[in-house]
Amino acid sequence: MKYVEVLKDLISIDTSVPPGLNYDKAIDYLEPLFKELGFVTHRVIIPAEHAEGREGRINLICHRREKGKPRLILYGHIDVVPAEGWEAFEPRVANGKVYGRGAADMKGSIVALLLAMESLKGKHLDFDVSVMLTTDEEFSQASQLHYLAQYLEPIPGAHFLNLDSSFGFVSITGLGALHVDIKVKGKSVHSGLSHLGENAVEKASLLMKALLDLKHRIEERESSVPTHPDTGLKRMVARLNINMVKGGIKVNIIPDECLISVDRRLIPEETIEDARKELLDTMASVQGVTWELERVFSIPTVPPNNDPIVDRLADIIRDTIGEGNKFGEMGSGDFLHIVASWGGNVFGMGVIRPECSIHGKEEFVYLRDIEDAAKILARFLLA
Numbered sequence: 001m002k003y004v005e006v007l008k009d010l011i012s013i014d015t016s017v018p019p020g021l022n023y024d025k026a027i028d029y030l031e032p033l034f035k036e037l038g039f040v041t042h043r044v045i046i047p048a049e050h051a052e053g054r055e056g057r058i059n060l061i062c063h064r065r066e067k068g069k070p071r072l073i074l075y076g077h078i079d080v081v082p083a084e085g086w087e088a089f090e091p092r093v094a095n096g097k098v099y100g101r102g103a104a105d106m107k108g109s110i111v112a113l114l115l116a117m118e119s120l121k122g123k124h125l126d127f128d129v130s131v132m133l134t135t136d137e138e139f140s141q142a143s144q145l146h147y148l149a150q151y152l153e154p155i156p157g158a159h160f161l162n163l164d165s166s167f168g169f170v171s172i173t174g175l176g177a178l179h180v181d182i183k184v185k186g187k188s189v190h191s192g193l194s195h196l197g198e199n200a201v202e203k204a205s206l207l208m209k210a211l212l213d214l215k216h217r218i219e220e221r222e223s224s225v226p227t228h229p230d231t232g233l234k235r236m237v238a239r240l241n242i243n244m245v246k247g248g249i250k251v252n253i254i255p256d257e258c259l260i261s262v263d264r265r266l267i268p269e270e271t272i273e274d275a276r277k278e279l280l281d282t283m284a285s286v287q288g289v290t291w292e293l294e295r296v297f298s299i300p301t302v303p304p305n306n307d308p309i310v311d312r313l314a315d316i317i318r319d320t321i322g323e324g325n326k327f328g329e330m331g332s333g334d335f336l337h338i339v340a341s342w343g344g345n346v347f348g349m350g351v352i353r354p355e356c357s358i359h360g361k362e363e364f365v366y367l368r369d370i371e372d373a374a375k376i377l378a379r380f381l382l383a
């Protein structure tokens with residue numbers, strides 16, 4: 001397989017979301033490749049009610065079933081984040097890298113899988129394999145994943161290998177997330193008569209002071225799960241960041257509203273319930289400020305995957321590229337939590353490195369990483 005050409009072809013199909021372009025073209029391109037490699041393929045059109053009203057969400061499920069073998073479902077997504085200000089959809093090869101939107105996140109991983117499967121053509125796999133190629137990951141796909149589940153049975157106890165992951169190690173868990181928008185209320189008056197009003201921005205600063213005190217306590221919480229040294233950390237660490245403040249309309253008007261957005265990330269040892277209570281208790285302890293929760297979004301934590309299959313993959317990575325380990329990722333994703341809620345077992349390996357500029361300008365993937373990932377996957381699937 002001329003895999004560099006395949007990757008360039010895939011990058012050229014602009015699958016940006018929003019709005020979710022050309023999904024049909026990407027699947028039209030990929031389906032025959034999987035068929036050629038011995039997969040039984042199935043196009044699934046996600047009903048609009050499972051895609052927040054959006055049409056044209058075509059997913060591809062590919063099976064190479066082996067009765068009696070452990071169930072393994074490989075996960076990927078065909079969509080990419082939009083790009084501006086560079087030739088993101090005109091892929092370029094230079095210095096052992098392919099540049100283009102989606103090169104590392106994650107069309108390069110799909111190509112690594114195809115390459116691995118090519119080397120396994122006609123051989124019996126050591127797993128009962130399905131591949132799920134999904135849409136809208138970069139937007140919101142939780143409901144689409146729930147719809148897809150019926151095409152992936154049996155799921156409880158199945159292993160899910162998330163190819164939308166880092167290169168060089170096995171990802172065994174991620175952070176939970178709790179996003180909270182807090183609306184602080186005041187009373188609007190002329191600035192000169194501020195004694196008659198209530199300044200929502202100033203009140204918000206009192207809440208923020210309390211939240212920053214909490215932040216310092218939270219960031220001392222270290223998980224027992226190690227994280228990749230490239231992060232500058234040894235172990236996963238809990239986070240609280242105040243990432244948005246919006247308030248006030250003019251310099252001479254006392255503001256009657258201020259919105260604070262808090263991004264709390266949880267280590268596997270924490271729970272959403274406790275984190276939420278801690279946050280609310282902290283804010284309730286501040287006297288004289290009126291506030292309400294505007295929006296709450298959460299992704300529960302998932303304990304690290306300690307299944308022996310993870311060690312098996314880590315061993316193959318080490319044997320192939322000279323290093324390999326198991327780490328928790330300092331990021332959060334719906335997929336991890338959804339699969340855990342299905343009773344599946346998630347772990348991850350892909351072709352993303354910190355320098356690959358995913359979601360940024362000049363995104364690239366190392367060709368060598370695609371080749372190594374393909375070798376690792378092939379050995380893993382046959383082991």
Ligand SMILES: [Zn+2]
Binds near residue numbers: 105
């Ligand atoms: Zn991705």
